[in-house]
Each structure stands twice: as structure tokens, then as C-alpha cells.
Amino acid sequence: MLKRLTKASVLLCGALRHGQFIHQHGIRTFHSTIASKIKVDRKDTHIEIQWGPSASPSCSKFNYSWLRDNCQCPLCVHPSNRQKLHSSGDVALSIKPESISIVEGGNGPHLEIKWPSGSLRPHANHRSRSEAHTSVVDVAWLQKQDYSPQAVRQRRNALFKPVYWDGDMYDQRKRSVDYQHFISSNDGLRKALEELRDYGLCFIRNAPTKDKEVENIGRRFGCIRETFYGTSWDVKSIPDAKNIAYTSLDLGLHMDLMYFEAPPGLQFLHCLKNSVTGGESIFLDSFKAVEILKTMHPEDYSVLTQVPVTFHYINDGHHMHFRRPTIVEDDLNEQRMVYYAPPFQGPLEAEEHLVGPFYKAFAKFEEILRDPKLTYRMLLQPGDCVIFANRRVLHGRAEFDAASGDRHLKGAYVDWDDFKDKLRVLDVRK
Amino acid sequence: MLKRLTKASVLLCGALRHGQFIHQHGIRTFHSTIASKIKVDRKDTHIEIQWGPSASPSCSKFNYSWLRDNCQCPLCVHPSNRQKLHSSGDVALSIKPESISIVEGGNGPHLEIKWPSGSLRPHANHRSRSEAHTSVVDVAWLQKQDYSPQAVRQRRNALFKPVYWDGDMYDQRKRSVDYQHFISSNDGLRKALEELRDYGLCFIRNAPTKDKEVENIGRRFGCIRETFYGTSWDVKSIPDAKNIAYTSLDLGLHMDLMYFEAPPGLQFLHCLKNSVTGGESIFLDSFKAVEILKTMHPEDYSVLTQVPVTFHYINDGHHMHFRRPTIVEDDLNEQRMVYYAPPFQGPLEAEEHLVGPFYKAFAKFEEILRDPKLTYRMLLQPGDCVIFANRRVLHGRAEFDAASGDRHLKGAYVDWDDFKDKLRVLDVRK
Incomplete structure (x- = not known):
């Protein structure tokens, strides 16, 4: 009725x-x-x-x-x-x-x-x-x-409208935030938030080269995410390193801690010393790479959104294990996230008919990642702290000559939850 | 060929x-x-x-x-x-x-x-x-x-083969682990891991009633998960509480921090003082409740696996927001997880045709949760530390008379990643 x-x-x-x-x-x-x-x-x-x-x-x-x-x-x-x-x-x-x-x-x-x-x-x-x-x-x-x-x-x-970038584009528009401005004012923090929101990459300059300063920088965004690496950790060449990061070797582009349920959304690398020959920092916008893959090779793109990659860490008294696709798109909470860390891949656990297509698609994605035009390279100076969105921006390092000087970075993580919380409360929206 | x-x-x-x-x-x-x-x-x-x-x-x-x-x-x-x-x-x-x-x-x-x-x-x-x-x-x-x-x-x-329990069953089989045994031996830790693996609930007895002792207990399983509540936090009745937990009111069954991407897998509540009238702790195995729902009302069960609930926290300088279904089953990494915290639900964001069915299904699930037979009730004594799987076991508290004495619990969280890591390295398997 x-x-x-x-x-x-x-x-x-x-x-x-x-x-x-x-x-x-x-x-x-x-x-x-x-x-x-x-x-x-x-x-x-x-x-x-x-x-x-x-x-x-x-x-x-x-x-x-x-x-x-x-x-x-x-x-x-x-x-x-x-x-x-x-x-x-x-x-x-x-x-x-x-x-x-x-x-x-x-x-x-x-x-x-x-x-x-x-x-x-x-x-x-x-x-x-x-x-x-x-x-x-x-x-x-x-x-x-x-x-x-x-x-x-x-x-x-x-909250987000990412600007996809390649090396030249980032180089031309790059902006850094002065430490004093960043650490002591909401305006400075807001500038860093905007850089990370749009480019997933931000540089703080003139930070004091104190050992745990990176944690003060991180705490501007939220809580420090403690892991078995500590609340903050040293990146320097050491003998018998448990991780390739802690050698002087070339360190391929990757993301950190893919074997955690919620890999940290922000990574901080604060340069305390850098007098070595080599050791450039390398960054790449994986969202840009995904856009290229999606346009040029839509089937490969689709495979990488479907096939779960197994990430694991079996070392030093730990055994972590987490499966997730390389590209996660349009889920309940995020527009896009990328998960990429070849050294920490465990044996693939995927449906048989997807195994062949996965190897083809993954190779195609890496072909794009190898394009030097996509990478932004720079040398961190003492007092620089780079912050990047760890589930968007890949990072790597060129080999360096450990005998030529000292190189010491200090790293820390903050969760993506905290970053988004800060974007909302400071109303940093497009 | x-x-x-x-x-x-x-x-x-x-x-x-x-x-x-x-x-x-x-x-x-x-x-x-x-x-x-x-x-x-x-x-x-x-x-x-x-x-x-x-x-x-x-x-x-x-x-x-x-x-x-x-x-x-x-x-x-x-x-x-x-x-x-x-x-x-x-x-x-x-x-x-x-x-x-x-x-x-x-x-x-x-x-x-x-x-x-x-x-x-x-x-x-x-x-x-x-x-x-x-x-x-x-x-x-x-x-x-x-x-x-x-x-x-x-x-x-x-790694898991959960034993579903109701109040009587848990009461009859409950076992606790002595603090000294737990804190100083792998065997004691293994006992706690087994309890948490099977029942999602474990009691440590005779812990020193020191303010931050809960963090020492937590660190046996991995890193303390710091949140905006701190590395550990006080549960006691305070004026103008920011959270109902910090009053003397009846606190309905719930889980903590559903508005985080990875809500903590383990929660620790260490009793320092408890001389009040009332204030019993209440626990319920949500996996048991899900089994009942699945058997008795399969359609409602199915709705709760499909409809994302919005969890949020908008208070005290924070704005968190995360959407997830009440019941998550058979995903890439877990057999089952439950997410339930009515006070932190934001307005439902679900497809129109699922809104009516959601209210029906959610009411049915809560009808099961209200069955007093499912709950295990007990009074924490000073020196007790309860540990529970926060994405399986619901916790709540009966109202107490704040004027009748002191009640002071100290809480902390550890990630599910760390718990599973420990299960694997100590080879605590079925």
C-alpha cells in the first residue's frame, strides 16, 4: 500500500x-x-x-x-x-x-x-x-x-591524489623542508605531509646529526613503529651483516618489511655521516610504474593484482610469513598499494594456472622498474632526512667503497594509519 | 613434439x-x-x-x-x-x-x-x-x-586449530602459567603460546605488581605495539574520561583498536589493584559465536563476512578510519578473524541492498553474544595478567563501585605478526 x-x-x-x-x-x-x-x-x-x-x-x-x-x-x-x-x-x-x-x-x-x-x-x-x-x-x-x-x-x-613522477620530473619540482620549520610548527609539518601525500617522498634538511634524532622526526607523524630491528636502526656496512642493507653492496630497489601484516607506511632515513665514494640513494615512484604497466601490458598488470606473493623473513631467531599481491588496488581502504621486495620473497604459493603468467608479468614490471628515467638519484648529506611512503616509493642504494670514508644512516618507521590520521586532523586535503 | x-x-x-x-x-x-x-x-x-x-x-x-x-x-x-x-x-x-x-x-x-x-x-x-x-x-x-x-x-x-569454548568449558579446563616460569623459561613461554593458540586466552599468575611490568610480559612475545595510548596504558576510573574503559561503567564485550589497519593480535591486562565491589572481567570466544551463527543462520553469517563495517576514532586530536567486515574468513593469511567494537563504529558505508540484511545479521550475531553461557567471568587479582587474542576473544567488564576501593589495570598490545613469529620459531604447532 x-x-x-x-x-x-x-x-x-x-x-x-x-x-x-x-x-x-x-x-x-x-x-x-x-x-x-x-x-x-x-x-x-x-x-x-x-x-x-x-x-x-x-x-x-x-x-x-x-x-x-x-x-x-x-x-x-x-x-x-x-x-x-x-x-x-x-x-x-x-x-x-x-x-x-x-x-x-x-x-x-x-x-x-x-x-x-x-x-x-x-x-x-x-x-x-x-x-x-x-x-x-x-x-x-x-x-x-x-x-x-x-x-x-x-x-x-x-585524502590522496598522487602525482606520478619520473626522475626528471621529481628533480625539477623537488622541495625540501627545513628541520627547524618542520619540527617546531604545524605549517612545516603540513608541508612535509603534502609532499608525502602527493609524491610519497620528502626531504628534511639541516637536522641535527644526533644518533636518535630520526625518532624525533618520526614522532611528528605519530608513533614510532618498533620492530625486531629496534625503534630505530643503523644502516652502515658491518662484517657478517644479517641484511644486505648493512653491507656496502649495491642494494636493489625494494620496499621494507613486506612480511608484516601492515608494512610501515612511512620510512625515515636520517644521514649522520656520508663521506664515502658512491652510495647514492635511489628512489622510484612505483605508482608511476604501475600506470605504465597498466597502459602497456594490461594483462600483466591484472596478473600482478591477483597473484599473492609470499614474503618471508627466516633469520636471526625470526620466522615471519605474509602473502599479498604485488599490486593491491581499490580495496576497502586504499586506492592503491604496492608490495615489492625480491630478496624477501619466499617460494611462490599461487594457483597453478597463474604461475607461468606471474613470471611473465613480474619480469615485465621489473623491465619498467629498470628504466633509469624513472629513478631519482641523490646523495644524502649529513643532516638530511629522507622520508618516503614505503608502500609506494621504492628505495635502493648504489654500491660504495667502504674503505673510502664513513657512511651512517639511521632509520625508523611510522605506520600508514598514523600518517592518514595526521592528514585528517591537520586537514591536509587536496 | x-x-x-x-x-x-x-x-x-x-x-x-x-x-x-x-x-x-x-x-x-x-x-x-x-x-x-x-x-x-x-x-x-x-x-x-x-x-x-x-x-x-x-x-x-x-x-x-x-x-x-x-x-x-x-x-x-x-x-x-x-x-x-x-x-x-x-x-x-x-x-x-x-x-x-x-x-x-x-x-x-x-x-x-x-x-x-x-x-x-x-x-x-x-x-x-x-x-x-x-x-x-x-x-x-x-x-x-x-x-x-x-x-x-x-x-x-x-599453526592454529582453535578449540571453540563456552563459559563452562573454559572454566573447567582453564590453566594458568606462573610468572616466574613464564618469564624465565622457553617452556613457560611455550605453555602461554599454546593456551593462546588454542583458546585465545591465557592467565599469568603471581606477576610483580610493578607499574610497567606488563611491558616485560608483552616483550616475551615480541615488540610492544605503541599507539597513541602509549606503550602501556592505565585502566582506571578517572573523571572526564576520554574512553568508557576509563570509567567505572559496565563495559560491553568488544575488541580493541579495530580502526587500525592491523589491530593488535594480543592484548595484555595486568592487574595492579582490585579492591572494588564489582568489576568482573568477562571474556567470550567469538569464534564459537561465529560457529553458532554459521550453523543456525548461514545467511546472516554470510552477510557479516561481506559487509564492511566502518570503525573510527575521532577524539582527542585523532581521526582514524578503517573499514572491514565483522567476520573475515579464509583469506590469504588467516583462517578466521573477527572485528567487533560497537562503540567505535562509524556510519555504515555499505551497498544499499546489504544495509537491511546487515542490521538483521548483526542483531542475530549479538543475540548469540548475549547468551550468558558463552561468557567466562572472573575477577582479576593483583598479580594476575590476562592475555587474549584480541581478534578472537571479546573482553568486557562489569560495572564497579569506584568508591568501594581501588581498581587499576595496566594494558599493552603486541602484534599478531610477532605472536605467529614466536609460534614458528619455538615450533609450537599442533
Whole structure:
């Protein structure tokens, strides 16, 4: 019956007024400075809001259970700690509002939704919550909650819009941030965040060459990620090294700690000494390489998004093991991530029909990675600290002559979670 | 041509001898104490090994590129640091061995595979590697590398075989580990690892009630996972708490830090003081609850494996956000993981047709979680430290009377990566 009425709904344009009531079978048009011109249509299981032709998306749907669940009033979300005070499982099934009306609040238009009693399961600690409840929903807030796949993807991507670079391009536009500015001001930190957001690579200059200074630099972004290498670690040539990084050998392009569930999002390498011959640092934007692969060899690209590579570390009293594809695209939380560390690959564990295609695709990807035009090479000076997005930018090092002088870098990691947290709280968005 | 020859292959049984040659078009049967009775059949792109009827799996296939890539000789894998010295992308495409033969080494049978020159891409640092190469492959090692989906899944699951429990069952079988034994011996640590592996819950007794002792306990398993709560944190009732945990209120069953990419695998709560009325600790095996849901309400179970829940933390200068389904099953690295923390759920971002089913399924899951039979309740005593698998075992706390005494727990986290690492290196397997 309701369905039929809804189908028969007509557009009723009305002037702006307080407490405009939306009939179960009707649509109202609403004008405001914030929402511009919205139309709210009440359906059987949800409301449909037309935000106007210039909005993106132009129309959103909100399920009634969702609306009850996500009431933001102080009885539903704790006003100081922002924790939800009921669970999604407490929402009565198939609930419908008794009424929905539009009210003009001081901060713009709101939907006033009256719920019947019993809209939430009773709870001993929250006696009032099974009573009739009114949700006052900020229309501007609601517009940001559209949960269509496109809108969700758009929000996911809003933090990042990577600028793909090759060696020349990075060389021409490179900018560094002075340590004092970076360490002591949000503005300096914001500059570094922007570089990392767009290019995945950032240089801090004139940092004190103190042993653990790298941890102070890292802590500007969040917590230091401690691993079995320590909170920070030395990169220098030592005898009987447990890791090729700790020799003077050429160190091919790679990423660190691919055998962890969440490999660190940021890596810091702080140069304390560098008087050797050789030992240039090398960086490459793997996202650029993926774009080339995707365009030139779409099948190989597709194989590398499908075939899980096994990463492991079996050494020095540890045995780590984690499987993930080389290229992870468009997942619930990220637009793109790349995982690449050949020395730490274990025997491939992939479906038989994908093994041959994997070797072909991986070779093609590496052909692109070997293009010297893609790499940015530079020599770290004492006091430089390079920061890079470890799941985007590959790093490597040219061989050096260990007898020709001293080379000592100090490294540290920070999680991607923390980096994104900082982007959000400092509102560093495109 | 080769294909035709292979098709025409026949079973040629031969007595054990050194250097038994496997013809391109033939099969040899090989007997040994380790491999028992194996048959190796050379195909166009791979070898096929029959391990014998009692082996599981009874037959494995190994692609030639895979075999070349995973040669374990000291030229291919660094003998001390175990890093691979070439990349999978270096393997020549469509390579085929010149010969494969079976040799009896001191440690059991090996396959001797002769590769033509150019089987790896030339590299300046490894001049010998483009020459002809011989791989000597330990048959016992090879058998463990089967990469069929079943074998890979079997290996993934080998670390764990959870025993699902309810309150009574846990109460009857509960075992604790004495602090001294745990902190000072691998045997004590192994006991704790076994409890956590099987039940996801373990109690250490008689720990010193020192403020940061929980970090010493945590470090037995790996690195302390530092978060914005610190390396360890206080659970006690404080005014204007930023988190409901830091009040005296009833704290519903939940898991911690679901808004991180890799929520900590282990949580530690060390009791320093507990003289209040109330404040029981409550634990529930969510894997048991999932089993019930899966059996009784398979559709709801399926919905909870599909619909990503948004977890967030927007408070105190932080804004974290991560989406993941409530139940994650059979992924590349884990058999099962559960993610549940209603107070930290943000507005659901799910496809429209799944929103209604999600509310129904989530309510059904919580109906199971509310069954008091599933919960194990106990009162932590000063000196007790409870450890639980944070992505399996839900924890909560009964309300307490803050005026009746003191209650002070100290908490810490360790990553799941580290826990699995320890299981592997101490060889704590089923």
C-alpha cells in the first residue's frame, strides 16, 4: 500500500518554513544556504534525498535502520568521547519513522525524525533509550554520509591524489623542508605531509646529526613503529651483516618489511655521516610504474593484482610469513598499494594456472622498474632526512667503497594509519 | 613434439641408484626413507611428483620457472642472511631444465636439475649467474612447497586449530602459567603460546605488581605495539574520561583498536589493584559465536563476512578510519578473524541492498553474544595478567563501585605478526 502511494508521489514545491512535514507519500522541496535545494522523498525502507543537480552525488538514499543507528544526539553518541552508546544490533528491525520534517536550525537545515518507542533494544544502563526518540540530523552532515559505492570511493580517495613522477620530473619540482620549520610548527609539518601525500617522498634538511634524532622526526607523524630491528636502526656496512642493507653492496630497489601484516607506511632515513665514494640513494615512484604497466601490458598488470606473493623473513631467531599481491588496488581502504621486495620473497604459493603468467608479468614490471628515467638519484648529506611512503616509493642504494670514508644512516618507521590520521586532523586535503 | 612424447610417457620402475635420470618423456619411481616412494614425471612446463598414496597431497606440480626461481643454493639464496639473490623477474621465460635426475644425498634424496646458460638475467654483481646452473633440490623440502590451494591452505592452518569454548568449558579446563616460569623459561613461554593458540586466552599468575611490568610480559612475545595510548596504558576510573574503559561503567564485550589497519593480535591486562565491589572481567570466544551463527543462520553469517563495517576514532586530536567486515574468513593469511567494537563504529558505508540484511545479521550475531553461557567471568587479582587474542576473544567488564576501593589495570598490545613469529620459531604447532 505504502509502495503504491510512494509511486504516486508528486513534487510539491513549497516556500522555506520551519517544521516542514514530509508526507509518507509526498516529496517536499527545501531551499537553504547550505543544502541549496533539496528534495526529500519518503520511501518504504528509506528516504531519498535529491541534493540538486550540481551536487555530487545528486541523490542519496538512507535506510531507516541506518538513520536510527547513526543518530548523533548526546543520548546516542557520547558528547565528549564520541563513542557510540548503542550497537547497530540494538536497532529494531524494520523500523520506520513516525514522521520526518525539515527544520531550520542555527547551523543550517536539519531533518527532525521522530521514532516510535522501542526503536532501540532496552538496556539497563540507558533506560531512556527504549522510549520514543527524536533524531535531529544535520543535513550538511548527512550529505557527507552517502553510502553509495561511488560516494564511499570518493571519500576514500579524498585524502590522496598522487602525482606520478619520473626522475626528471621529481628533480625539477623537488622541495625540501627545513628541520627547524618542520619540527617546531604545524605549517612545516603540513608541508612535509603534502609532499608525502602527493609524491610519497620528502626531504628534511639541516637536522641535527644526533644518533636518535630520526625518532624525533618520526614522532611528528605519530608513533614510532618498533620492530625486531629496534625503534630505530643503523644502516652502515658491518662484517657478517644479517641484511644486505648493512653491507656496502649495491642494494636493489625494494620496499621494507613486506612480511608484516601492515608494512610501515612511512620510512625515515636520517644521514649522520656520508663521506664515502658512491652510495647514492635511489628512489622510484612505483605508482608511476604501475600506470605504465597498466597502459602497456594490461594483462600483466591484472596478473600482478591477483597473484599473492609470499614474503618471508627466516633469520636471526625470526620466522615471519605474509602473502599479498604485488599490486593491491581499490580495496576497502586504499586506492592503491604496492608490495615489492625480491630478496624477501619466499617460494611462490599461487594457483597453478597463474604461475607461468606471474613470471611473465613480474619480469615485465621489473623491465619498467629498470628504466633509469624513472629513478631519482641523490646523495644524502649529513643532516638530511629522507622520508618516503614505503608502500609506494621504492628505495635502493648504489654500491660504495667502504674503505673510502664513513657512511651512517639511521632509520625508523611510522605506520600508514598514523600518517592518514595526521592528514585528517591537520586537514591536509587536496 | 615434447607434449606428444610426454603424453606417451610410461611408468618405468627402477631400483634406487645414484643419479637416476628422468627422461623428458619418462617417469621414474624412486624409493627412499624420506620420500618413501616418489615418481617424477617431466611435463612440458612443469614436473609432476607422485609422493605416494599415503602422502597429503599425494601429487604435486612444480613449474620450471618456479623451480629455477626457488633454487636454494648459496648462489641463489644468501647462506647466512637467507635473502634471495635474484628476483622472480630475473628468471628467463619458458625455461626448461636440460636434465633432471635423482641423487641420494647424505640428508636424503635430492633432485639435481641442470639449467641451460641464461636461465637468469645477467647481473653486474653476480657474474656467474647467467652461466649454466645446477639446482640441487632437497626432496623433503620440495614436498613442503606444494602450491596447490589445498596445500597452501593446509600450511596456513597448521599453526592454529582453535578449540571453540563456552563459559563452562573454559572454566573447567582453564590453566594458568606462573610468572616466574613464564618469564624465565622457553617452556613457560611455550605453555602461554599454546593456551593462546588454542583458546585465545591465557592467565599469568603471581606477576610483580610493578607499574610497567606488563611491558616485560608483552616483550616475551615480541615488540610492544605503541599507539597513541602509549606503550602501556592505565585502566582506571578517572573523571572526564576520554574512553568508557576509563570509567567505572559496565563495559560491553568488544575488541580493541579495530580502526587500525592491523589491530593488535594480543592484548595484555595486568592487574595492579582490585579492591572494588564489582568489576568482573568477562571474556567470550567469538569464534564459537561465529560457529553458532554459521550453523543456525548461514545467511546472516554470510552477510557479516561481506559487509564492511566502518570503525573510527575521532577524539582527542585523532581521526582514524578503517573499514572491514565483522567476520573475515579464509583469506590469504588467516583462517578466521573477527572485528567487533560497537562503540567505535562509524556510519555504515555499505551497498544499499546489504544495509537491511546487515542490521538483521548483526542483531542475530549479538543475540548469540548475549547468551550468558558463552561468557567466562572472573575477577582479576593483583598479580594476575590476562592475555587474549584480541581478534578472537571479546573482553568486557562489569560495572564497579569506584568508591568501594581501588581498581587499576595496566594494558599493552603486541602484534599478531610477532605472536605467529614466536609460534614458528619455538615450533609450537599442533
